[in-house]
Amino acid sequence: MARTRPGDDVYRRPLRRLLLGLTCVVLVLTVLLWRIDNPRAERIRAAVVDRVVPNFEWALAPVTWAGRLIEDFDGYARVYEQNRDLRRELQQMKAWREAAIQLEQENARLLDLNKVRLSPELTFVTGVVLTDSGSPFRRSVLLNIGSDDGIRDGWAAMDGLGLVGRIAGVGQRTARVLLLTDGNSRIPVTIQPSGKRAILAGDTTSAPALDFVENPDDVQAGDRIVSSGDGGVFPPDLTVGQVVRGADGRLRVRLAADTSRLEFLRVLRTSEGAAIGSTGALLPPPAGPLQGPPPPTDRSAAGSATGLATGAGPDPAADPAADPAADPATGN
Amino acid sequence: MADRSTWLYRGLFAVLALLVLFLALLPFDAGKGDWPGPELMLCLVAAWVLRRPDYVPVWLLLILLLLDDALLMRPLGLWTLIVLLTSEYLRRRVDHAEAMPFWSEAGLVAGCIAAAFLANHLALVILLVDTPPLGGQALHALATIAFYPAVAVVSQMIGVRRLAAGELDSLGTRA
Numbered sequence: 001m002a003r004t005r006p007g008d009d010v011y012r013r014p015l016r017r018l019l020l021g022l023t024c025v026v027l028v029l030t031v032l033l034w035r036i037d038n039p040r041a042e043r044i045r046a047a048v049v050d051r052v053v054p055n056f057e058w059a060l061a062p063v064t065w066a067g068r069l070i071e072d073f074d075g076y077a078r079v080y081e082q083n084r085d086l087r088r089e090l091q092q093m094k095a096w097r098e099a100a101i102q103l104e105q106e107n108a109r110l111l112d113l114n115k116v117r118l119s120p121e122l123t124f125v126t127g128v129v130l131t132d133s134g135s136p137f138r139r140s141v142l143l144n145i146g147s148d149d150g151i152r153d154g155w156a157a158m159d160g161l162g163l164v165g166r167i168a169g170v171g172q173r174t175a176r177v178l179l180l181t182d183g184n185s186r187i188p189v190t191i192q193p194s195g196k197r198a199i200l201a202g203d204t205t206s207a208p209a210l211d212f213v214e215n216p217d218d219v220q221a222g223d224r225i226v227s228s229g230d231g232g233v234f235p236p237d238l239t240v241g242q243v244v245r246g247a248d249g250r251l252r253v254r255l256a257a258d259t260s261r262l263e264f265l266r267v268l269r270t271s272e273g274a275a276i277g278s279t280g281a282l283l284p285p286p287a288g289p290l291q292g293p294p295p296p297t298d299r300s301a302a303g304s305a306t307g308l309a310t311g312a313g314p315d316p317a318a319d320p321a322a323d324p325a326a327d328p329a330t331g332n
Numbered sequence: 333m334a335d336r337s338t339w340l341y342r343g344l345f346a347v348l349a350l351l352v353l354f355l356a357l358l359p360f361d362a363g364k365g366d367w368p369g370p371e372l373m374l375c376l377v378a379a380w381v382l383r384r385p386d387y388v389p390v391w392l393l394l395i396l397l398l399l400d401d402a403l404l405m406r407p408l409g410l411w412t413l414i415v416l417l418t419s420e421y422l423r424r425r426v427d428h429a430e431a432m433p434f435w436s437e438a439g440l441v442a443g444c445i446a447a448a449f450l451a452n453h454l455a456l457v458i459l460l461v462d463t464p465p466l467g468g469q470a471l472h473a474l475a476t477i478a479f480y481p482a483v484a485v486v487s488q489m490i491g492v493r494r495l496a497a498g499e500l501d502s503l504g505t506r507a
Contacts, residue, residue, distance in 0.1 A: 020390060020420065027416070030409030035459045041408055048402040056354065067360055134356035135404040136368030136472055137464030141359060176405075183462055204464060262359065 038279055042169055050171025053130055053142060060130055068261075124158075124266040125149055130174065137204050139182035140165070141262055146173045154233065156268045162239040162256030163187075163227060164265060175267070179259060180208050180240070188231055189240055189253075192224035200225070200240065200253060206260075207244060207252040221245050225253050235270050341387040341492065345380060349373060349396045353403060368468055370475040373400060374448065375483035377415055378441045381422045382484075383492045393419060410455055414448050438484070442477045449473040 034041040053060075075082065127143035145151055147170050155167045157177045165185065168178040178185050185202035189210075196219065202208040213219055223243040229236025239256050246252040352372045373396075380388045397412035422444065432440075449469060456463045463469075 020416075023390065023394060023416070024413060027409040027413040031407055031413065031455070031459070034408040034410075035461070045402050045405075045408065048399075052399070052403065053357075056357075059354070060358065063354075064358055064360075067358060071360070129359045131357035131403075132359040133405045134353070135406060137468060138405045140405060183464065204468070 036279065039277060046169040046171040046174075046176070049142065049169075049176070050146065050174050054144070054173050057130060057144065123269045125151065125269065126264055126266050127175070128264055129262045137183065139179040139185075139202065139204060139259075140168070141177050141179065141265070143175045143177060143265060143267070144173065145267065146171045146175045148172050150269070151175045151267055155270055156227070156234050156238060157265045158238060158268065159257045159262060159265055161258070162241060163234075164255075164257045164259065164262065166234070167267060177265060177267075180255060181206060181259060186211075187240075188228045188233060189225050190228040190236075191219055191243065192226060194218055194223070197228055197230065198225075205252075207246060207254055209246070210243065210251040210253060213251060216251055219243055219251055235268060238268075338386060341384070342389070342392055344490070345376070345388055346392065346396060348376060349400075352376065353400055357403065368472040368475060370479035371445075371472065372476075372479065372483065373397070374415055374418070374445060374476055375441075375480045376487070377419050378422055378444065378480065379484040379487040380492055381419045382426060382437060382441070383487060383494050385423045385426055387492060388419070390416065390419075407456070407459075407461065411452060414451050414455075418444050418448050434481075434484075438481055441480050445476050445480070446473055449476075 125145055127145035127149075130142045130144050132142075133140040143151075143157075151167060151170050153167055153170055157164045157166060163180065165177045165179040165182070166187070167175050169176040179202070180187060180200060181202045181204060183202055183204045185200075185208070187200040189198055189200045190196070191198055191210075191213070196214055198213045199211045200208050201211045210219070210225075221242075221244050225240040225243060227234045227236055227238040227240060241253045241255040241257075244252050244254045356369075356372075377388060377393065393416060394412065397415055398409065400406070401408050401410070401412050422441070425440065449472070453463060453466070453469060
């Protein structure tokens with residue numbers, strides 16, 4: 001390799017190497033920030049997504065529409081069989097509809113007898129799916145509604161039929177829904193006829209697995225799965241799907257929602273979820289009552305400091321004004 | 333220093349990278365878990381760096397890759413770092429790669445891609461992050477390797493070709 005300007009090389013090469021090294025260090029720090037202070041990093045990500053994606057909305061909508069058109073076109077090839085299948089299904093559905101109407105009337109009568117009031121707080125906001133996660137091992141979609149529409153982290157998202165996922169990451173105009181199939185998704189559920197509790201754990205396959213089932217033999221393929229509302233994460237009794245036994249013998253759930261074709265999602269407005277502000281810390285047990293003799297009080301430090309030093313127990317000598325200040329001291 | 337056509341190609345690279353990102357983000361098959369597609373961005377970077385390193389300066393790579401990381405829900409900065417280091421390695425090889433036949437170039441890039449995926453997986457394991465399934469990742473890497481020749485040919489067709497002997501590139505180095 002011939003060097004055209006040797007003098008240039010003397011400066012530029014080390015400088016370039018230095019800048020590259022600095023960049024790498026910054027990138028490593030970014031990764032560590034992402035790992036250590038994940039909520040903050042995810043907020044940064046949500047802000048970036050919020051800034052970028054809505055600008056593409058004009059292009060995303062028609063291209064998605066065209067793609068769906070092509071997908072549908074494949075369907076036309078099988079239109080005859082589909083039609084036959086649909087007719088058969090329709091017959092069955094008519095029978096079901098009769099049964100459902102009767103049940104609904106009966107249910108209404110019973111509710112009326114019991115004076116049950118259903119929770120009126122479960123209202124929803126509907127959003128359009130803008131994008132999916134774009135990487136092969138993440139299952140999430142981005143909605144075009146965000147904190148401007150009152151969306152909060154942790155709310156449940158459903159399509160018309162069943163639970164799809166939960167909100168994880170909210171920007172001003174966008175919100176990300178972590179699908180139940182994502183590897184990071186864990187949802188407390190109830191297996192319906194037996195009432196057993198389990199955790200629905202996504203593993204990037206289309207049928208998430210059931211974990212922590214007490215007696216897996218008692219669970220049958222075909223059992224209904226609904227959300228259990230444990231831990232206050234989710235509203236209870238949302239339809240999730242049906243139990244199937246996977247090829248690997250694990251209990252899995254076929255979702256009621258059609259996750260391969262998500263267009264509109266309902267985000268259920270639920271009660272205040274716990275805000276995730278930190279990566280988590282130890283939860284120590286509450287401090288017990290102070291045992292043994294009280295610590296020696298330093299009489300020379302008079303006034304409000306006395307209250308802090310004497311700590312627990314009703315101390316008639318303590319200044320009453322210092323009592324609220326004494327409370328935190330007992331915990332330590 | 334860099335003339336107009338270089339800037340034109342830099343712009344073209346950015347457009348292609350954004351197009352790849354855009355196509356990846358389209359909401360088809362959001363919940364399905366079948367075959368993972370190729371990581372086209374890595375192919376694109378390797379193909380362009382091996383042909384014209386001056387068309388893909390580090391700052392441009394940095395911006396585009398960080399954007400990818402943020403939008404594709406990957407660990408922020410990790411894949412950027414890996415691709416950047418891979419591109420630097422390939423950049424070093426450029427001078428020697430002059431007489432390299434196409435298939436040995438593809439072999440070199442295949443090795444780099446495998447190493448990149450391995451490094452990514454190892455980093456995730458070290459950071460105690462939930463790693464995607466190994467089989468899926470291997471398929472992802474294989475798909476990327478399989479798509480590299482196509483990306484390289486297309487890049488060649490749109491005018492990203494090696495300098496002929498004696499030509500100067502925009503940074504003043506002679507081929």
